Amino acid sequence: MNLPEHVTLIEVGPRDGLQNEKNEIPTEIKIEFIKSLKNAGFKEMELTSFVSPKWVPQLKDAEEIIRYCTDEHRNIVLTPNEKGVELAKESKCDSVAFFVGVSESFNLKNINRTTKESMASLLPVIRQLKAEEFFVRACISTSFYCPYEGRIHPDDVLTICQQFADAGVDDLSVADTIGMANPLEVFELFSQLKSRFPDVLLTAHFHDTRGMALANIFAALQAGVDRFDTSAGGLGGCPFAPGATGNAATEDVLGMLHALNIKTGINMNQLFKAVELIEPHLAGAIQSKQYHLNKRANAVK
Numbered sequence: 001m002n003l004p005e006h007v008t009l010i011e012v013g014p015r016d017g018l019q020n021e022k023n024e025i026p027t028e029i030k031i032e033f034i035k036s037l038k039n040a041g042f043k044e045m046e047l048t049s050f051v052s053p054k055w056v057p058q059l060k061d062a063e064e065i066i067r068y069c070t071d072e073h074r075n076i077v078l079t080p081n082e083k084g085v086e087l088a089k090e091s092k093c094d095s096v097a098f099f100v101g102v103s104e105s106f107n108l109k110n111i112n113r114t115t116k117e118s119m120a121s122l123l124p125v126i127r128q129l130k131a132e133e134f135f136v137r138a139c140i141s142t143s144f145y146c147p148y149e150g151r152i153h154p155d156d157v158l159t160i161c162q163q164f165a166d167a168g169v170d171d172l173s174v175a176d177t178i179g180m181a182n183p184l185e186v187f188e189l190f191s192q193l194k195s196r197f198p199d200v201l202l203t204a205h206f207h208d209t210r211g212m213a214l215a216n217i218f219a220a221l222q223a224g225v226d227r228f229d230t231s232a233g234g235l236g237g238c239p240f241a242p243g244a245t246g247n248a249a250t251e252d253v254l255g256m257l258h259a260l261n262i263k264t265g266i267n268m269n270q271l272f273k274a275v276e277l278i279e280p281h282l283a284g285a286i287q288s289k290q291y292h293l294n295k296r297a298n299a300v301k
Helices: 014-018 027-040 062-069 084-090 104-111 117-132 155-166 183-196 214-222 250-259 270-280 287-300
Strands: 008-011 042-049 074-078 095-101 135-141 171-174 199-204 226-230
Touching: 008 250, 014 027, 014 042, 014 074, 027 042, 027 062, 027 270, 027 287, 042 062, 062 074, 084 104, 084 117, 095 104, 095 117, 104 117, 117 135, 117 155, 135 155, 155 171, 155 183, 171 183, 171 226, 183 199, 199 214, 214 250, 226 250, 250 270, 250 287, 270 287
Parallel strands: 008 042, 008 226, 042 074, 074 095, 095 135, 135 171, 171 199, 199 226
Antiparallel strands: none
């Protein structure tokens, strides 16, 4: 069985997980949440996004989050446009992320641009950031299915990834945005990506819409992937992807990896504490199975 000895989990809960949360979460709670996650052992994390508060009011406190939560590890900030890049530079960030949808329809719904227009504007910015020694991550949405167009052809994903790789990105985060992929599709696409881009970090990003996230992560492991985006508590969703549920829950992924004797450097008990901290401030329920199993076990004691 082809399994890595170590896997890196990139915690995306503070940004991707909270951006669509209906309750307005106080900044100080977000800071505590992030620091608690860092105490669990995460070395890479999406902290926040420099996006207009008009569109994502939950992340209007990005500057304050960055001020109090950056450290020597990789603290990633989503910068959806050139204005976001300017703000990131002013805040002394050194790790930024961009996103683009493979699907034209999804991209138009999301940022009112075609995929081609998005790439034309992003690639020169990425080249400049790399010249300034930034860490750059490219998040590729709708890499398997689109809520408007259906199945996405793998060649279209490879084409966009090639453009990003040629521009010098450090990390390709390839996402099953609406959680419709199956393990066979996952294995085939990531096998191609690993072969095509051996010198670029490759991260898999799954949603658990149909309860397939763990199966898809196992398939990606078999394809040689050793980096995964996960969200504490299974927080998250996408306003432009009807029916999509939260991200793969960090606790559930961690439980599977540890059962497979794969090292992560993450402490599960401290992760539970981080989820306990944020839970009272959420509009919805925590989706993680491991979290609820742990609560029931402690209740029995």
